[in-house]
Structure formats: C-alpha cells, structure tokens
Amino acid sequence: MKQAVMININTDHLKQINPFEFTQSLSTAVRKFKDVHSNLPMFRLQENLKKVLAYGHLAEKTKERFTDIVLLGTGGSSLGAQVLCKLSRLEDDIRIHFFDNIDPLTFKHFWEKSRLETTLFLVISKSGTTPETLTQAIIAIARVESVVGKNRISDHFIVVTEPKSSPLKKLADRYGFMCIDHDQGIGGRFSALSLVGLLPAMLMSVPVDRVISGAQTLYTEFLLNPETHPITESVGLMHQTAQTLNLTQTVFMTYVDQLEPLGRWFRQLWAESLGKNGKGTTPINATGTVDQHSQLQLYLDGPKDKLFTLITHPLNWVGDQVSTEISHAIGFEDMSGRTMGDLMQAEQSATIQVLKNNTRPTRIIEITEVSPEVVGALMMQLILETLLTADVMSVNCFDQPAVEQGKILARKYLEKSIG
Numbered sequence: 001m002k003q004a005v006m007i008n009i010n011t012d013h014l015k016q017i018n019p020f021e022f023t024q025s026l027s028t029a030v031r032k033f034k035d036v037h038s039n040l041p042m043f044r045l046q047e048n049l050k051k052v053l054a055y056g057h058l059a060e061k062t063k064e065r066f067t068d069i070v071l072l073g074t075g076g077s078s079l080g081a082q083v084l085c086k087l088s089r090l091e092d093d094i095r096i097h098f099f100d101n102i103d104p105l106t107f108k109h110f111w112e113k114s115r116l117e118t119t120l121f122l123v124i125s126k127s128g129t130t131p132e133t134l135t136q137a138i139i140a141i142a143r144v145e146s147v148v149g150k151n152r153i154s155d156h157f158i159v160v161t162e163p164k165s166s167p168l169k170k171l172a173d174r175y176g177f178m179c180i181d182h183d184q185g186i187g188g189r190f191s192a193l194s195l196v197g198l199l200p201a202m203l204m205s206v207p208v209d210r211v212i213s214g215a216q217t218l219y220t221e222f223l224l225n226p227e228t229h230p231i232t233e234s235v236g237l238m239h240q241t242a243q244t245l246n247l248t249q250t251v252f253m254t255y256v257d258q259l260e261p262l263g264r265w266f267r268q269l270w271a272e273s274l275g276k277n278g279k280g281t282t283p284i285n286a287t288g289t290v291d292q293h294s295q296l297q298l299y300l301d302g303p304k305d306k307l308f309t310l311i312t313h314p315l316n317w318v319g320d321q322v323s324t325e326i327s328h329a330i331g332f333e334d335m336s337g338r339t340m341g342d343l344m345q346a347e348q349s350a351t352i353q354v355l356k357n358n359t360r361p362t363r364i365i366e367i368t369e370v371s372p373e374v375v376g377a378l379m380m381q382l383i384l385e386t387l388l389t390a391d392v393m394s395v396n397c398f399d400q401p402a403v404e405q406g407k408i409l410a411r412k413y414l415e416k417s418i419g
Contacts, residue, residue: 007218007377009230010364013356014237018244022227026236029391030226037387041185043219045193048183049212052198055180058158062203065155066120067094070110071200072136073124074100075272077160079265080192083379084201084211086258087372096204102132107139116147116156122200123159126182126191128166131410137171154178160196187398189269192379207372214373215380222384231381234363235388241361242281242307249306251299253286255348256313258370259378260287266382273386273397280393281307289347296351300358308355308362311378312348313370315341 014020037043062069071078078100085096097110121140125133137157145153159172163181172179186194193215198208222229241247250270252263263285274280286295288310299306318341327336335343355362365381367374390397 006368006374007381008364008366009234009381010366011230011234011237013362013364014241017359017361018237018241020233020237021240022236023240023392025392025394026232026239026388027227029235029388030232032391033226033384033388034223038223041183042190042194042383045212045216045219048194048198049209051183052195052202052208055199056202058199059202059205062120063094063205065118067115067118069094069096069120069122069200069203070140071096071098071122071124072133072140073122074130074132075268076188076191077124077126077130077133077196079189079261079268080197080379081200082261083192083259083265083375084197084206084208085204086261087201087206087211087370087375088204094204096200099136102135107136111143116144119144119156120203121157122203123157123161123168123177124182124196125161125168126188126196128161128164128168130168134167134171137168141171141175160199189272190383190398192265193376193383210372211376214371214376216376217373218377218380219384231384232388235385235392238307238363238385239389239392245304245361247281247305247307247361249282249284251284251286251306251308252311253288253291253308254311255288255344256311256370257287259311259375262311262375262378263287265379269382269386272400272403273390274393274395276395276399276401279395288351289344292347292351296354299360300354304360306360308360309365310348310352310355310362311365311367312352313367315344315348317341318344 011020041048071081078098082098088096099106099110121137121144123133123137141153141157144156148156154176157172157175157177159168159177159179160182161168161172161179162184163169169179171177180195180199182196183191183194186196188196191197193212198211201211202208222231226232238250242250252266254260254263267283267285270283271280275282284306299308317339319339321337321339322332322335324336327333352362352364365378367378387397
C-alpha cells in the first residue's frame with residue numbers, strides 16, 4: 001500500500017513463509033495503542049514542532065556566529081539528531097560533531113584541531129545526571145573558557161534537560177547557559193521527533209516542519225484504521241515469523257548513505273525497548289552495498305536465525321556514467337554506459353532475491369526519495385512498530401532496568417578508584 005509520503009511496506013515474502021493471522025495479542029496491542037499510547041506526548045507532533053520553532057532565532061544566530069556545533073549527549077539524546085542532521089545542506093558553512101562516547105583520545109584530537117572561539121556546544125541529557133555527558137560538558141567548559149574568557153563562555157553553550165534540580169541544571173545555572181526544557185513525558189529513545197532531535201536539526205537549517213509533516217501524515221493515516229494499516233500487519237507478520245522460526249536477530253539494512261544513522265537510531269530504539277525478561281530480537285544495523293561484502297556470507301549461509309528489513313531507493317540512471325571506451329578497454333563491459341545508480345539498483349535487487357531464494361524472511365521498505373517528509377515518516381513508522389511489538393510481547397517498552405545496573409556498578413568502581 002502506497003503512503004502519501006511515498007513509503008511502501010512490502011511483506012509478501014513473510015506472507016509466503018508464514019501467512020498472516022490477526023492474533024489476540026495483536027488485537028490487544030492495537031486497542032492499547034488507541035486507548036493509551038496515542039495520548040503520549042511524543043505523538044503531539046504539532047505541539048512539539050511549535051516548541052522548537054519558538055527557538056528559530058537561534059538558527060540564524062548560529063549561522064552568523066559559529067562554524068561548528070558540538071552535540072554532547074548519548075543514546076536517545078544524540079541518535080535521533082544524527083538522523084535528521086543528515087538532511088542538512090550546510091556542510092560547507094557549519095559542521096556538526098556528535099560526541100556520544102567518552103574516548104579521551106577522540107577529544108584530544110578535537111581540541112587540537114578545533115576553533116573553540118566559533119564553536120557552539122549543545123548539551124543534552126533528559127535526567128541531567130548522565131555521567132558521560134556531564135564529564136564531557138565540564139571538560140568542554142574549561143577548554144572554551146581558556147579561549148574566550150569567563151565573560152563570554154555563556155554564548156557558547158545551550159543545555160537541554162528536564163526542568164528540575166540536577167547536576168546539569170546546576171551547571172547551566174552556574175555559568176548562565178541558556179537552558180531549554182526537555183519534555184518530561186518523552187523518553188530519550190522516543191524523543192527524535194521532539195525538541196531533542198528537532199533543535200539540532202533546525203540549527204543545521206533542516207526544514208523541521210517538513211520532517212513533522214511527514215511523520216504527522218503517516219501517524220494520522222495509521223490512526224484512521226490501525227487494525228488494517230500495513231504497519232500493524234507488518235508487526236504481526238514479523239512477530240509471528242520470529243516466533244514460528246525461532247528467530248533471534250533482526251537485520252536492518254539501508255541502501256542510501258544518508259540513512260545510515262537511521263540504522264543506529266533504530267538499533268537503540270528496538271534493543272532498549274524490547275530486550276527484557278528474556279525476550280526480544282537483537283537488532284543488527286547494516287549498510288548496502290558495504291555489508292554485502294562483510295556480512296552477506298553469514299546472512300545466507302550461516303544460522304537461519306535472522307529476519308531482514310531492507311530499505312531500498314530506486315536509483316536507475318542516477319549519477320555519472322561509466323565511460324564506454326575505458327570499460328571496454330579493461331574488460332568491464334557490464335558497466336559500459338551505465339551509471340553508479342544502475343549498479344546500486346542491481347545490487348539491491350540481487351540481494352533481495354538471493355535472501356528470498358535462501359528462504360531468509362525478508363520485508364522491503366521502499367522509498368522514492370530521501371526527503372525530510374520521508375525520513376520523518378520512516379522514524380514514525382519504526383516508533384509505531386516498536387510500541388506495538390512491545391505490547392504483543394507483553395513487555396514495558398519505556399523502562400531499561402538492566403541499563404541502570406551498569407550505571408550503579410560504574411559509580412562503585414569510581415568510588416573505589418578514588419578511595
């Protein structure tokens with residue numbers, strides 16, 4: 001079924017392997033979505049857009065004053081923005097850097113090469129207690145202050161955190177940084193289509209209104225009749241196939257470089273929402289054609305424990321043509337007169353067919369362009385699929401108890417090393 005934003009979900013192969021049944025658990029999940037999830041703040045898209053557009057003046061100020069933006073944040077505080085900022089056309093004017101790890105060698109290299117007098121730091125942490133982000137921010141403050149002085153340091157930092165007392169809020173107050181409220185009702189990994197993902201994108205001149213338009217179009221269509229929507233059928237088929245064939249992994253493969261961050265964003269969304277109580281499938285993000293040369297052997301000839309989702313894009317006759325003269329001279333006639341896009345199109349089609357030939361459960365998400373509307377719709381689709389799947393599996397998709405265990409233990413190690 002074609003969506004208004006030009007997305008087509010093709011689950012024909014899953015139906016061949018395991019014909020779709022509208023199970024009781026899927027019916028319950030749909031009903032819960034309509035009664036409960038549809039009221040969540042993450043789906044108040046126009047309200048979220050209005051909030052970020054209220055800071056539209058920052059985009060102009062950023063273009064005028066800065067050459068670089070550094071986003072300090074991890075997980076949901078960074079991954080959604082990475083997806084949306086790929087839509088920017090400002091690469092030659094403003095560079096954006098995402099520091100979601102705390103490798104000191106990476107930071108050492110950045111400090112050596114950076115122009116801190118023209119760098120804006122965007123510090124994002126919902127709780128305001130994320131140790132990695134706080135550490136990054138405190139070190140960055142010292143670096144910037146040494147270059148621009150104490151009186152001008154507040155011009156170089158913007159903080160996004162919940163409106164409550166926290167170490168990050170105290171840090172912002174101490175230095176007089178602009179502090180923007182993170183919506184308390186939106187969890188980090190579900191925040192891509194809120195201010196958390198939209199603000200960095202807007203600073204990079206991404207038309208965030210178009211992103212929200214695409215997401216809203218798909219969401220509105222879904223709400224009209226979720227029982228018969230392709231997203232619901234897709235969720236049912238994927239869960240049913242995974243259970244029947246004992247699949248433990250789900251491969252998410254994109255065929256456009258611009259969508260590579262989408263795979264990493266999906267990986268967190270899926271893993272952290274569903275991996276509980278011994279349940280869940282492990283998400284593997286992959287990029288075609290790169291991973292055809294590194295993982296396809298395993299996909300086709302390894303364990304039959306994976307479900308595949310491929311995002312494809314028609315690219316026939318896109319890009320430069322291969323010289324007929326040179327290709328014939330070197331015995332490379334297959335590409336004579338063809339474009340790079342022709343090869344990509346052939347590779348996409350061949351991979352899909354070979355997966356099917358080897359009875360690997362495969363669904364295809366076809367897009368006709370990489371636009372703000374389509375990316376917004378794709379993100380909305382994956383959010384909806386995650387929520388529905390969680391309810392089908394009877395897990396709470398909004399908590400992450402195992403992650404908290406690691407945080408507590410890390411604090412204990414720090415206390416020991418200091419002591």
